[in-house]
Amino acid sequence: MKAKNCLIFGGSGQIGRNLIRKLTKNNYKVTVVTRNIHQKSYIIKTQANVGYIDITEANIFDEKKIREVFKKADICINLIGILFEQKKGNTFKNIHTIFPSILAKLCKEYNLKHFIHISALGVNEATDSYYAQSKLDGENKVLKNFSLSTILRPSIVYSVDDNFTTSFMTLLNRLPFFPLFYNGKTRFAPIHCSDLTDIILHVISNNDNYKIIECVGPEIISYKEIIKKLLKLIGKKRLLIPMPLLAAELSASIFEILPKPLLTKDQLRLLKYDNILSGKYKSNFDIGIPSLKKFDEEVKKYSFMWRDGGQFSTEKYLYKQDKEDKIKKV
Numbered sequence: 001m002k003a004k005n006c007l008i009f010g011g012s013g014q015i016g017r018n019l020i021r022k023l024t025k026n027n028y029k030v031t032v033v034t035r036n037i038h039q040k041s042y043i044i045k046t047q048a049n050v051g052y053i054d055i056t057e058a059n060i061f062d063e064k065k066i067r068e069v070f071k072k073a074d075i076c077i078n079l080i081g082i083l084f085e086q087k088k089g090n091t092f093k094n095i096h097t098i099f100p101s102i103l104a105k106l107c108k109e110y111n112l113k114h115f116i117h118i119s120a121l122g123v124n125e126a127t128d129s130y131y132a133q134s135k136l137d138g139e140n141k142v143l144k145n146f147s148l149s150t151i152l153r154p155s156i157v158y159s160v161d162d163n164f165t166t167s168f169m170t171l172l173n174r175l176p177f178f179p180l181f182y183n184g185k186t187r188f189a190p191i192h193c194s195d196l197t198d199i200i201l202h203v204i205s206n207n208d209n210y211k212i213i214e215c216v217g218p219e220i221i222s223y224k225e226i227i228k229k230l231l232k233l234i235g236k237k238r239l240l241i242p243m244p245l246l247a248a249e250l251s252a253s254i255f256e257i258l259p260k261p262l263l264t265k266d267q268l269r270l271l272k273y274d275n276i277l278s279g280k281y282k283s284n285f286d287i288g289i290p291s292l293k294k295f296d297e298e299v300k301k302y303s304f305m306w307r308d309g310g311q312f313s314t315e316k317y318l319y320k321q322d323k324e325d326k327i328k329k330v
Contacts, residue, residue, distance in 0.1 A: 004113075005029045005072055006204070009060060009103070010079030012040040014161035015118070017047050019077070019197040024048035026201065031069055033058050060099055061089070063106075070110045075204055077116045078103055083131070083163075084256075084264045092134035100138040104145035114207065115149040116200055117142050121189075121214055122275045123153070129269045143211060150203055152196075154215040155275045158295070159193035160302040168227070169234050169306040171262070177239040181248050184224025184240070187274040189216035192293035195284075202289045212281045217291045220276055229296055233303035 006023055010016050011032035020030050030053045034040040037057035044055055058065040060080065070076070078100055085091050100117050107115040119135045126132035142149050158165050172178060199215055202208070221229070224240065231238055243251075252268045255261040277283055284291060304311045 003027050003029045004074040004204075005031060007069055007073035007076045008032050008079065009077070010081070010118075012043050013079060014159050014193050015157060015196060016079050017043065017161065018159070018193050019079070019200055020044070020047040020053065022197050022201050023204075024052040026205070028052075028204075030054070031056060031073065033060065033066060033069060035059060061094075061102075063102060067106065070106050070112070073110070073112055075114045075116070076103055076107050076112055077118075077200065079118050081118065081120070081135075083267065084261055085130075092130050093137075096131070096134035097138040097141060101141035101145055104142040104149060107146045107148070112146075113148065114204060115142065115146050116203060117149060117151050119151050119153050121153045121155045121216070122270075122273050122278070124278065124280075126270055126273045130266050131270060139212070148209070150208065150210055151212045152199065152203075152215055153212060153281075154191050154196050155189040155217065156191070157193055157196055158190050158299070162193070165230065165299050167262075168230050169303060172227070172231055172236055172238055173234060173306045175238065177241050178227060179243040179248070179251075180224055180227070180240050181243055181268060181271050182223075182245075183242045184222060184227065186223045186271050187220050187276050188223070188226065189220050189276045190226075190295050191215055191217040191284075191291050192298050195289075195291040195293055199284045199287075199289050202287070208287065210282050210287065213287065214277050214281050214283045215291075216277055216283060216285075217293065217295065219295060221295060223271070226295075230299065230303070233296070233300055234306040235308065 006028050008016060008020065008030060011020055012034060020032070023030055030048060032044050032053065033056050034044065037055055041055050045053065047053065056069050060066065080095060080099065082090055082092070082095050104115055119139050123132040123136040139151050142151065156164055195217065196215055199213070227240060248268055249265060252263045252265045255263045256265065
């Protein structure tokens with residue numbers, strides 16, 4: 001049987017790399033579109049055997065160039081997203097709304113079998129967030145432009161290659177205290193990157209026609225609990241300080257000036273809303289692909305990089321933590 005061709009946008013990120021490995025192992029051929037082949041190709045090429053992966057350099061808004069890669073594609077997967085706006089056209093509207101809309105139109109024009117678009121959990125509720133609204137607008141345009149589309153809405157996606165747990169552990173390692181926004185009560189259902197790519201593979205392989213699937217991990221964890229878990233894993237004790245909203249907004253206004261801000265006002269608004277299943281759509285559990293990887297167990301595998309002594313601290317550190325836990329219970 002002829003191998004299907006998967007066209008991937010955003011293949012060099014944590015989800016993209018994991019997905020490329022999974023698809024090619026299951027006899028799918030992959031074409032990855034990247035804006036800078038010199039910076040990204042060495043990462044992408046190592047994810048699959050020769051003959052299973054092609055790399056094309058193109059500006060994602062160069063419709064004439066990307067039309068060429070659609071001619072031999074069977075399935076299109078869009079993984080591109082941003083957490084904050086930048087210059088040179090990297091706005092929420094351009095990346096989350098206009099670009100997916102263009103891809104959906106091209107999928108229809110070239111008669112592709114499926115379009116998988118990665119959005120985000122909770123975009124319906126966060127009505128005052130530009131990020132969330134641009135994601136929701138993008139979803140609506142995708143479904144309008146190409147009926148054979150599936151929208152995946154994951155909660156926080158984590159792994160050793162993420163910008164979530166790794167950034168938090170770096171900050172917790174350096175700062176003497178850590179702020180809790182909204183008293184740290186916001187709830188999340190973190191999903192491991194590998195579990196999310198299992199869902200994508202399942203949807204493609206079974207040609208599922210679900211319009212929207214919410215993707216979550218096996219646990220619901222509050223923001224404060226996540227910070228506490230990370231502190232325990234890296235063997236640090238920090239003062240957790242509930243930050244008043246006014247002070248948080250002022251801090252976010254200052255951070256926004258930085259090239260890679262630690263926090264933006266829009267991200268602060270997002271933290272008002274829980275990032276868990278809404279109950280309005282099918283979830284990965286409903287379609288038979290439950291997430292099994294637990295947050296503590298997976299982060300423990302790479303948290304040693306932020307502990308004193310690194311990987312050589314593992315046994316001594318774990319013994320100490322277990323002993324402290326037992327004492328607290330008594």
